[in-house]
Amino acid sequence: MTDVDLRQLRTFVAVAECGSFTDAAALLEVSQPSVSRGIAALERALDVRLLDRNTRECVPTVEGARFLAEVRVALDAVDRAVASVAPSRVRRRALRFALKADSDAGLLPEVLARFAADGADRPAVELVFAETSELADLVRRGAADVALVVGPDHGDTRLFHGVEVEPVWRESRVAVLPAGHELAARGVLARADLDDEPVLAWPDLPPSYDRYYRGADRLPPERAPRPGPAARNLAEALRLVELGRGVTFLPLSVAERSRRPTVAVVPVDDLSASVAYVAWREGSRDRAIAALLEATLAAASARRAEAPAAVVRSVYRPGSTSR
Template structure:
């Protein structure tokens, strides 16, 4: 057996993730006996045992661990291919831009204007998402190009850094730290960021709370005003959102914010190339410097 069918991979991945045939069958919307037969047929075809199973226990073998890893990647690639194909067949083309609202360093209006100077390009269609969603949208075929805040996982993506700027902390105006001119990360011990992680770890820690998590910038600002959290944000974003209940202060050892434009490594799209040229051109121009307050 040299070829694997998508159906077989989907069945196996469900069982391997659930480690329970009954739950996997319910997840797949099928009965358990045909699922069990399909896995046995897959093992016979590959000539290896993928699962160690008893009446009470299901576990992956070393071969099964390999197929789970490779199978997930293959199913992701198939899904992305289907999305890109459907998009290419749309009667009205569009360049799908993944971004996090407000995290464009103030460059987006100028970038769009520059992009639109070239005739014959499709319009830009925003694909809004939360933190970390942009690279996922590129990889799974929901977006063609992205503005990525923060570090870029360059696996199967190409990217160009656009701007790097300092970040500041947003605190309630009545917070004792707001009265200080010299702040360091250690001063925020015991405080949390919007994702629930410890503030003194600069967003590199894991969430320690399970309470309310704000969904957008407006909710974050409300929670900061109430003293429920602090927030580290790019200086350009702070300048665009002055609020009477929020104080912005520099933090000496806070890492900078970097914004990049990114696209799938195998992209051959004229529109993507035009958008990348527009983004890098604007970022290096006086317009970009003005957006950053330089």
């Protein structure tokens, strides 16, 4: 039988999730040479290379990724077994919840409160803020346990490769214009009303998200938006709109939370909806992760019951379109 111990397995998971021997050592509160020796011993015992190392990062090999998925399941089972007879001996690490800082539609406090109230043994939740295009990859690499990804309906499927997702809510999108714009006083617009306006580009995002923020995801090729300056983040986009350099299209909740006197928010009745997904690692059987997912769904469902239809148009339920 292969001579492998739990310490080696936990060390391997830490390195794979942190992407660094140094960071893994800090997480485990051991020395870096100890981590290196543990990984070397594990690879010798299995006679397989589990990690690719370079000067910038450390990532699992194909065999390492396969092993990582099974090891996580095994360690979860060990922790549950220990907790069943000696709960105080289990050291619960915080769950890492990744999201774009301005994308939760104001639901995050309710999600965290529901999760914490659901059981005294719930682990803490550590928030990991990142850009939209990075979120699913954080889950895929093990750097986050759950992510909230907001964007076009089903988005860019490449973002979701290797993770499981569940749509949580969908909401209307709006045009964000300079406050003095002649269209700012209109009660509702059509996308065609803005065909002559320069539209901000989002070059750092995947193509499907760039089209989504430019309101171009339903436009035929011959109606490509008039190009405007590039924005790398929401703060830059709002500043460019204020200065009259262009317009952009945002989920209603994001636009409302970012509202200021110098910009106007106007509904656009023929834009596609914005959809929020929760994403988690493929094959996860972690009960705490499942509880965090349920808390997110429950908070969104409660919001739907309380909020005007214009804020959250509908809420998906589990099993609706899971992939």
